[in-house]
Amino acid sequence: MMILVTGGLGYIGSHTVVELLGNGFEVVIVDDLSNSEKFILENIEEVSGKKFTFYPFDLKKKELLSQVFQAHNIGGCIHFAAHKSVGESQEMPLKYYENNLFTLIHLLQEFKDRELSNFIFSSSCTVYGQAEHMPIKEDTPLKVPKSAYGKTKQMGEEILKDFARAYDKKVSILRYFNPIGAHPSGKLGELPVGIPNNLVPYITQTAAGLREFLSIWGNDYPTPDGTAIRDYIYVVDLAKAHVAALKKLLACEENKVIDIFNLGTGRGVSVLEMVKIYEKANNVNVPYRICERRSGDITLAYADVRKAQKEMGWRSETTMEEALKTTWNWQSYLNTKD
Ligand code: NAD
Ligand code: WQD
Secondary structure, three states: OEEEEEOOOOHHHHHHHHHHHHOOOEEEEEOOOOOOOOHHHHHHHHHHOOOOEEEOOOOOOHHHHHHHHHHOOEEEEEEOOOOOOHHHHHHOHHHHHHHHHHHHHHHHHHHHHOOOOOEEEEEEHHHHOOOOOOOEOOOOOOOOOOOHHHHHHHHHHHHHHHHHHHHOOEEEEEEEOEEEOOOOOOOOOOOOOOOOOOHHHHHHHHHOOOOOOEEEEOOOOOOOOOOOEEOEEEHHHHHHHHHHHHHHHHHOOOOOEEEEEEEOOOOOEEHHHHHHHHHHHHOOOOOEEEEOOOOOOOOEOOEOOHHHHHHHOOOOOOOHHHHHHHHHHHHHHHHHHO
């Protein structure tokens, strides 16, 4: 079966394409390379030993998208393509609403017009905001996200619920917690663009000597060591969850399906703990300084992952130490490319 993967040269998309190919699916990728690079294409082929079709264009170009559906017998879509910088979305909200919502709507229109089903959407734990109770369950009340980025995810979820209901479609909404790590081959990973905002890329660049020190944003949170706690999920485990979600949709005989799954490990890890695990895993030193809290940050978020385990037989398998080791291979590979 042919699966359309939008944003398939990106961080999570590229790992998922490897898993899809390994599970016998054929893949068509649409990616405009706005946040990825062409060498990832060759690396996916090298790592998977399989070929796929690639179209380099912006999904907002509706006519080009239509031609892809015309040319291929698409059996489902995993929609990763989106802009994802929380900070930038506050500066340029229209860029985010336009890209993240128009691309989704264009795809859904093709699905409606061509009577296709099986649509998987990359959502985020950002839709929960600071939840009152841990672990966070899928039916935990959502809060209006603070960032325009987060709002595009919440709006995307609402659009998809209406889509599934009105047109009898099968949809899976996957709420990722904090994806980390790289492919064990060292050939796929998160591409650094400028100064990293996310914790693990920043730790990696600090350990590699590219940054002087890590700023830890606050040690006065009400947590055991005072630093904020998140649920860091290894990207290959996350990629496997997409295959599980797709297989579940394909096996389901009903229509009007809306699956919603948290994808995390179910365990919370503090910023300081992450630094310590990173140092031990890679035998490196990560200098850090304690700084003021970062505006908009929450204290604590980790997932209740029982639903994903029960309903699609998926759970994270990789230890934090193993996951963090892979970032070092990826950084070493990037160093050789420069
Ligand atoms: P990424 O930026 O690495 O990948 C996204 C890919 O989509 C990029 O290759 C980019 O070039 C492409 N793209 C963006 N807009 C496009 C357009 N209009 N047309 C064609 N291609 C386009 O991001 P990622 O980390 O792999 O995230 C994938 C998805 O998961 C996104 O929807 C993101 O919001 C969501 N998500 C990510 C995280 C995270 O921390 N990485 C957490 C939760 C949810
Ligand atoms: C993790 C922790 C920081 C960098 C973001 C998005 C969210 C989702 C995942 C897409 C926090 C601390 C970080 C640093 C630090 N993305 N930190 N020094 O904020 O949980 O979530 O990515 O959907 O929407 O907001 O992830 O990796 O930025 O931060 O101390 O240099 O590390 O304060 O406690 P976050 P993160």
